[in-house]
Amino acid sequence: RGAAAYGPGEGPEIRVFGRLASGVTVDEAKAELTTITARIADEFPVHYEHLRAEVVGYTEMFVDSGQARLILYSMQAFIVMLLLLVCANVGALVFARAVTRGNEIVVRSALGASRGRIVTQLFIETLVLGSVAAVLGLVVAQLGLEWGVAEFEAYEATRLPFWMRAGVSPTAVLYVALLTVLVALVAGALPALKITGRN
DSSP: OOGGGSOTTOSOOOOOOOOOOTTOOHHHHHHHHHHHHHHHHHHOHHHHTTOOOOOOOTGGGTOOSHHHHHHHHHHHHHHHHHHHHHHHHHHHHHHHHHHHTHHHHHHHHHTTOOHHHHHHHHHHHHHHHHHHHHHHHHHHHHHHHHHHHHHHHHHHTOOOOTTOOOSOOHHHHHHHHHHHHHHHIIIIIHHHHHHHTTO
16 A cells, blocks of 8 residues: 555554664664654644654664563573583594594504694594584574574564575684684694604
């Protein structure tokens, strides 16, 4: 329906997205918008007497209740703690596995395997295991985000804007890839360097 089809005080709520200029606070924007809407109401009292504009944060437009914020924050905290726990356990297991292979590394060194070859092998093995875990983690994160958005929309009885995508961003994938390489260095290469250095 067009705007002409609605009478005064009728029609859907209008939301306008904007970005604050550099150095401008939310309170300053509220004050300026209040002045503008008051001036319009004075000029056109019949249509705009009770019209008031409100400036709110971007996320507050979709999470406008304390209970909804608590649910989202609790969900995020749970996911972060779960990921930290899983990463710590996997890292400890991989590190322990590399250390317990000391006898194998000693035998390989005695048979003529170079230190660089042994370190490279353990690094690659750890990197492969870490990559598998990273891919599984990204898949779980993607499914978790989709589930979280679906639950949020069902709870709030609304839909997120069409330009918001519930998914793992390329930046997150790059971060996970770099973190996987770092873990492979710490849990694979460092124990190998330590063990081969004693031979």
